[in-house]
Amino acid sequence: MKKISKHIIIIGGGPAGLMAAHQLLAFGHKVALYEAKPSLARKFQLAGRGGLNLTHSEDLDVFANKYYENSSFFTPLLNDFTPQDLREFCHALGQDTFVGSSGRVFPTKFKATELLRQWITKLNANGLQIYTRHRWLGFDNNNNLLISNDRGKVDTTPYDAAVFALGGASWPRMGSDGSWVEIFAEKNVDITPLRAANCGFETNWPARISSKFFGQPLKNISISLDTKYVKGEIMLSDYGLEGGAIYALSKTIRAVSYTHLTLPTKRIV
Numbered sequence: 001m002k003k004i005s006k007h008i009i010i011i012g013g014g015p016a017g018l019m020a021a022h023q024l025l026a027f028g029h030k031v032a033l034y035e036a037k038p039s040l041a042r043k044f045q046l047a048g049r050g051g052l053n054l055t056h057s058e059d060l061d062v063f064a065n066k067y068y069e070n071s072s073f074f075t076p077l078l079n080d081f082t083p084q085d086l087r088e089f090c091h092a093l094g095q096d097t098f099v100g101s102s103g104r105v106f107p108t109k110f111k112a113t114e115l116l117r118q119w120i121t122k123l124n125a126n127g128l129q130i131y132t133r134h135r136w137l138g139f140d141n142n143n144n145l146l147i148s149n150d151r152g153k154v155d156t157t158p159y160d161a162a163v164f165a166l167g168g169a170s171w172p173r174m175g176s177d178g179s180w181v182e183i184f185a186e187k188n189v190d191i192t193p194l195r196a197a198n199c200g201f202e203t204n205w206p207a208r209i210s211s212k213f214f215g216q217p218l219k220n221i222s223i224s225l226d227t228k229y230v231k232g233e234i235m236l237s238d239y240g241l242e243g244g245a246i247y248a249l250s251k252t253i254r255a256v257s258y259t260h261l262t263l264p265t266k267r268i269v
């Protein structure tokens with residue numbers, strides 16, 4: 001059967017938009033990507049400053065359940081593109097990876113910059129058209145995309161299909177500010193409300209917890225809430241708790257609205 005090449009627009013140049021472009025180009029489509037910021041994947045680069053935990057080496061079932069328990073939606077997606085596939089994707093871009101003592105997977109260089117540079121080079125070579133400083137503003141009455149260009153001029157852009165890879169609402173100065181919620185709500189699209197995840201939590205420390213403990217890690221501990229149990233490391237700070245183990249439990253904490261922990265305002269990832 002003859003392949004039909006479509007003109008596809010991607011809005012948002014974070015890792016999700018770049019990966020969508022990568023796949024669509026491989027299918028032979030003509031792809032243009034629009035990013036509001038002057039450069040691509042700013043949040044991804046920020047993540048790289050912390051070492052960039054790419055994925056985890058644990059069994060796929062365990063890994064999948066950490067996100068959505070017994071999900072008929074998520075698990076097949078993960079089976080289609082496994083953590084090992086992600087590692088091989090990075091290797092093909094010339095970036096080695098390794099498994100740390102916690103089982104987490106990192107680029108050997110502990111950075112996002114080089115991985116990103118190689119990725120963009122490859123996308124350019126495969127024909128991706130990239131427009132930075134171009135902000136998608138919404139739709140006109142005919143459902144055309146309204147995009148404001150780098151000089152502030154708004155044009156309607158023709159397309160066969162569009163992919164919206166607009167990110168969440170945390171760290172808005174990196175580009176994703178959640179303003180898309182209103183645009184889609186006006187179109188009566190069902191939206192799962194944005195909520196903080198993978199984050200630290202604030203607490204009012206009792207007087208006996210002295211400030212000399214703040215900034216200190218508690219290593220090799222386990223914490224639990226309800227039926228969830230996590231082993232790892234946490235860090236005490238003047239405002240509450242940070243660290244891998246508390247991030248892993250953050251979805252459960254949020255769900256049970258634990259009385260002496262309040263919703264996070266710091267380091268929401």
Ligand SMILES: Cc1cc2nc3c(=O)[nH]c(=O)nc-3n(C[C@H](O)[C@H](O)[C@H](O)COP(=O)(O)OP(=O)(O)OC[C@H]3O[C@@H](n4cnc5c(N)ncnc54)[C@H](O)[C@@H]3O)c2cc1C
Pocket residue numbers: 011012013014015016017034035036037040041042043044046047048050051052053054134135136137165166167168171174175176177180268269
């Ligand atoms: C401090 C920190 C550490 C992190 N560490 C890790 C880690 O170790 N491992 C990990 O896997 N993840 C980590 N993350 C999370 C990771 O960065 C995000 O999950 C990832 O960037 C999400 O990718 P995305 O493409 O969905 O969204 P984003 O990266 O948010 O990209 C969305 C893009 O869309 C653009 N955009 C939004 N609206 C418009 C519009 N209207 N028009 C045009 N463009 C628009 C934005 O400018 C942005 O570039 C970390 C995040 C932070 C903040």
